[in-house]
Amino acid sequence: MALFVSNENPLIFYEKIADLAKNNLNQNGMLFFEINQYLGKETVKMLKEKGFKNIELRKDLFGNDRMIKAIF
DSSP: OOOOOOTTOTTHHHHHHHHHHHHHOOTTOEEEEEOOTTOHHHHHHHHHHTTOEEEEEEEOTTSOEEEEEEEO
16 A cells, blocks of 8 residues: 655655665665655655665556665
């Protein structure tokens, strides 16, 4: 079942998961997201601001931005 959020803060769940990852991952630990195809650039920006590196935005079989890998 998908999670739905209001348009005011569409990254709320991604931000919370990223914060949990920052506090719990070992150095060079990896975080993977399946994302909303329309929020790829915004999600990458948020992860950069939180200190993640080597962020990769990947496309699905239909060419839509759908997955992100990031290292903390």
